[in-house]
Amino acid sequence: MAEDRDGEAMDWLEAELADTLDEDYELEMSEPALSMEIRRIYRQMHPPTIPRPEYFRELLSLQSELIKLQDWVSATGAKIVVIFEGRDSAGKGGVIKRITQRLNPRVCRVVALPAPNDREKTQWYFQRYVPHLPAGGEIVLFDRSWYNRAGVERVMGFADSDQVEQFFRDVPEFERMLVRSGIILIKYWFSITDEEQQLRFLMRIHDPLKQWKLSPMDLQSRVKWEDYTKAKEEMLERTNIPEAPWYIVEGNDKKRARLNCMNHFLKQIPYGPVDHEDVELPDRVFKPDYERAVLPQDLYVPQKY
Template identity: 60%
Template sequence: MGSNDNSDELNELFGEEFRKYIQPRDESQKIKTGETGESEPEVPKLGKKFYEKELRKLQIELVKLQEWVKAKGLKVVIIFEGRDAAGKGGVIKRITECLNPRICRVAALPVPTEKERTQWYFQRYVSYLPSAGEMVLFDRSWYNRAGVERVMGFCSEEEYREFFRSCPLFEEMLIHSGIILIKYWFSVSDQEQERRFQQRLADPTKRWKLSPMDLASREKWEEYSKAKDEMFAFTDTKTSPWWVVNADNKRRARLNCISHLLTMIPYQELPSPIIELPPRKESSGYVRPPISEQNFVPERY
């Protein structure tokens, strides 16, 4: 099944109502995000029931894709980049929550150690690349050098320029080795990012997401815009293109991204093995020790 066949099948599966939300607009209707500084037309919200129903359908398709990747020994790398609070983690969660963690895993690397700083820049990412039958989702990636490291001064000018010389070659090497490489940029407006920052600040369960680096980056919107534009100029190639997700609406962004991902890797539904549960064995008369000897969690609810 080719990618176009996948797209047609998904359109048929999800129907006319969903099609209007996932098909790309033509240039005259295209939404311009706040990253461009241009105004945005009002976009209708997706109802919770509709969103959950469509997400469920997409997640079923992701399971089919997972089984195809495993059976055919494919190696898949999906990169998720974007500004802070753009929704990268949210879509990664929705992709992985129904998948087998032995097949689909997430790579979210911490700040490099002193030893790693002395290595070839891409070296620490290589060990996270997939083996046959695996999918790896990078929650941020080697593109840190083109973004946060550039803007916050964590790399030199020479290191920055060397990254752009090396990155297309590195990705070309991955692709030639048989890795399927897909890159997503989650695009969020400054107004929506600020709203999400304020929401995190007000919610004790989300406050941990607002790091000191986020607060520092908040003052450098234009610098990040320049860094992103330069990154695209050097690394948005024919063999390894960037796919931009309009992420001002979280639900819409998740559905759009997942539905697009399903068209990027040709797959087919494989027949599921028939599983029958055998009858339980009858008791052999084993006497268990008294439960008073065990520690139980208090039942407060």
């Protein structure tokens, strides 16, 4: 009987893999249309990555586990916060896309706050992040977080030394408060090399579909690479607390980084199976006197494709 169940599970996995390849290929089309020279350099610097079929198989398996995690979070009222930090182009967004791809946005949501406005600049620093923290049964992924103060704000001069020092004194207590309140807090730093970031920036410059990802601030981060390195090192040293440690994701290989991060994330949560009631599709009710109205043609989207 167990073998039959395993066989059915594998059949489902194969069918699901076949049905969803198109969707995953669309995401993978983020590989830029490069000039031949940049493409040549990029391939020279990167050893062969995980074969595409193996990558998709592992990705789908992890995403099926994320659905189980989602069910457990909903059933138990758990509260999860995941922080994604790292240099520009380090791959944070790619991992977040794969985590959320098959989850219910009412359970798992992404927070990516813009620069603070004039009013927010006068508030307690953590104040604008607090409203986005999860209620019971929610997972919140921060695509950058309060650690902006230790990184971009510090390096680019938007925060002075006193504000940065105040942040370092406050953030451990702030995060301990979150953990004491019942929030599971996980922090990831995505690490890439100087050369890798340069290549990814060049790819974005040459790819019209990705140029929107480059801001003047991103370009300045290239100039201030060493300043960001020093800021990162102090941030990790001073905010790596037992209640909420940092985990570093090696990001030069995008596919491996995604799989490794998703696998690690799942292992940090004590989720388990959740009982579900059997779902049955009710019979459609037919009314013999009902006639479907004919709608005007101009209400329909034109059939261009």
